Amino acid sequence: MPFNLLKYGFGDKYYAAEEHFTPRETKLKSSYDVVIIGGGGHAAAIAYYLTKEHGINDIAILEKGYLGGGNTARNTAVLRANYLTEEGITFYRDSMRLYHNLSDEFGYNILWENRGQLTLAHSDGAIRSFRWRAEMNKEFGVQSEVIDLKEIKELVPLLRVSDDVRFPILAGLWHKDGGTARHDAVVWGFAKGACERGAEIHQLTEVTGLDVEGDKVVSVKTNRGDIKCGKVIQAVAGNSSDVARMAGIDLPIHTFPLQAMVTQPYKPLISPLVSSPHLHVYIQQTSRGEMVIGGGSDPYPLYSTRSSLELKEALSAATIELFPFFKELNILRQWAGITDMTPDYSPIMGRSPLSNYYLDAGWGTWGFKATPISGKTMAELIATDKVPDLMAPFALSRFDDFTQVSEAGATAASH
Numbered sequence: 060m061p062f063n064l065l066k067y068g069f070g071d072k073y074y075a076a077e078e079h080f081t082p083r084e085t086k087l088k089s090s091y092d093v094v095i096i097g098g099g100g101h102a103a104a105i106a107y108y109l110t111k112e113h114g115i116n117d118i119a120i121l122e123k124g125y126l127g128g129g130n131t132a133r134n135t136a137v138l139r140a141n142y143l144t145e146e147g148i149t150f151y152r153d154s155m156r157l158y159h160n161l162s163d164e165f166g167y168n169i170l171w172e173n174r175g176q177l178t179l180a181h182s183d184g185a186i187r188s189f190r191w192r193a194e195m196n197k198e199f200g201v202q203s204e205v206i207d208l209k210e211i212k213e214l215v216p217l218l219r220v221s222d223d224v225r226f227p228i229l230a231g232l233w234h235k236d237g238g239t240a241r242h243d244a245v246v247w248g249f250a251k252g253a254c255e256r257g258a259e260i261h262q263l264t265e266v267t268g269l270d271v272e273g274d275k276v277v278s279v280k281t282n283r284g285d286i287k288c289g290k291v292i293q294a295v296a297g298n299s300s301d302v303a304r305m306a307g308i309d310l311p312i313h314t315f316p317l318q319a320m321v322t323q324p325y326k327p328l329i330s331p332l333v334s335s336p337h338l339h340v341y342i343q344q345t346s347r348g349e350m351v352i353g354g355g356s357d358p359y360p361l362y363s364t365r366s367s368l369e370l371k372e373a374l375s376a377a378t379i380e381l382f383p384f385f386k387e388l389n390i391l392r393q394w395a396g397i398t399d400m401t402p403d404y405s406p407i408m409g410r411s412p413l414s415n416y417y418l419d420a421g422w423g424t425w426g427f428k429a430t431p432i433s434g435k436t437m438a439e440l441i442a443t444d445k446v447p448d449l450m451a452p453f454a455l456s457r458f459d460d461f462t463q464v465s466e467a468g469a470t471a472a473s474h
């Protein structure tokens with residue numbers, strides 16, 4: 060931290076604090092070239108890159124609540140690229156590269172911090188899979204290595220590395236590129252940039268149906284009237300199946316709540332992001348000092364954002380096993396989002412069976428890190444009608460031709 064103080068204090072680069080962006084209320088027009096359903100980070104990023112890189116400005120984002128109030132507001136902001144498959148690693152790697160420049164692009168600080176991410180192994184099987192991941196990561200330009208207990212202790216001195224626990228830590232997967240950023244700042248920056256170039260964001264505007272004629276969506280029905288549309292994109296995270304069904308499309312998705320909780324702020328104690336898939340827990344200390352704690356999805360499909368005592372107990376027990384001093388901390392609040400899980404833990408992006416309807420779905424527990432790259436690649440597809448190479452592996456058709464991209468081994472409780 061003192062180094063950063065000096066760097067920014069004496070450097071010529073000054074980042075202002077983030078600006079809270081509230082979309083201006085405008086009249087809903089009767090038609091748009093592009094309609095984006097959902098007003099989260101992904102929708103804002105798609106509109107941003109459409110306006111910025113492709114000169115497409117006649118865009119309406121339709122959001123049933125308020126901008127960025129869905130999973131974008133509820134996620135724990137783990138940013139990493141240490142996935143398992145070539146397709147996953149290259150996709151998230153390029154997203155991380157875009158994150159590096161977002162403060163410059165937006166002209167304010169998105170609180171991007173390159174802290175590194177440490178995943179813990181508590182079994183020989185986990186060490187084997189970490190070795191595999193580390194080699195795949197390095198092959199595709201992502202920093203990742205298996206480290207021993209001594210190195211773990213140096214990175215996170217307060218971690219309990221001992222034999223007298225239920226599941227002793229045996230090794231770690233150290234991903235130096237990992238980090239975090241402030242979620243609201245990301246969605247506000249994309250939204251502001253898109254709106255400055257002509258895109259409109261309509262809050263409290265719920266899509267209630269889609270009129271399909273032949274292989275096209277001809278109009279979008281909303282609680283504020285119908286809109287004619289050129290191209291339509293759905294980017295509705297936890298509601299992907301419901302909205303796709305309006306277009307007559309069945310997605311291979313099951314929907315689960317995902318909870319998290321946060322403590323009061325404390326002095327800086329843990330620098331890297333730490334996760335234990337074995338204990339189903341991950342922890343990161345925010346730049347404000349709070350400990351953000353999350354785990355795996357709830358065990359049953361449900362559309363609900365209630366919090367449960369069960370989860371709080373499980374996360375607390377696992378956290379205290381890793382960091383005994385956590386028993387002294389106070390939990391401030393707990394919350395949940397709704398996550399759309401695909402069978403292979405990869406997103407569904409690109410074309411749909413309808414010729415002017417596009418999917419940005421299946422982001423499960425891992426989609427915040429993909430916000431910039433999904434925006435960029437979806438915008439390229441809409442503008443050029445060519446599927447970008449990075450996006451091609453995530454087509455819906457992979458479930459028919461058995462070309463799934465299995466990231467099950469690299470997702471778990473690391474998000």
Ligand SMILES: Cc1cc2nc3c(=O)[nH]c(=O)nc-3n(C[C@H](O)[C@H](O)[C@H](O)COP(=O)(O)OP(=O)(O)OC[C@H]3O[C@@H](n4cnc5c(N)ncnc54)[C@H](O)[C@@H]3O)c2cc1C
Nearest residue numbers: 097099100101123129130131134137266296396426427428
């Ligand atoms: C607790 C939790 C922790 C997470 N942690 C991480 C993490 O650490 N790292 C990571 O990368 N990802 C994480 N995720 C996942 C991540 O939050 C999501 O994948 C990502 O935010 C999805 O962004 P989005 O813009 O697609 O969706 P959202 O931000 O959910 O936006 C979709 C919007 O669509 C709107 N909508 C839905 N239906 C309609 C309709 N019919 N009409 C109009 N609008 C509609 C919703 O109101 C919502 O605002 C986490 C998720 C949760 C819940």
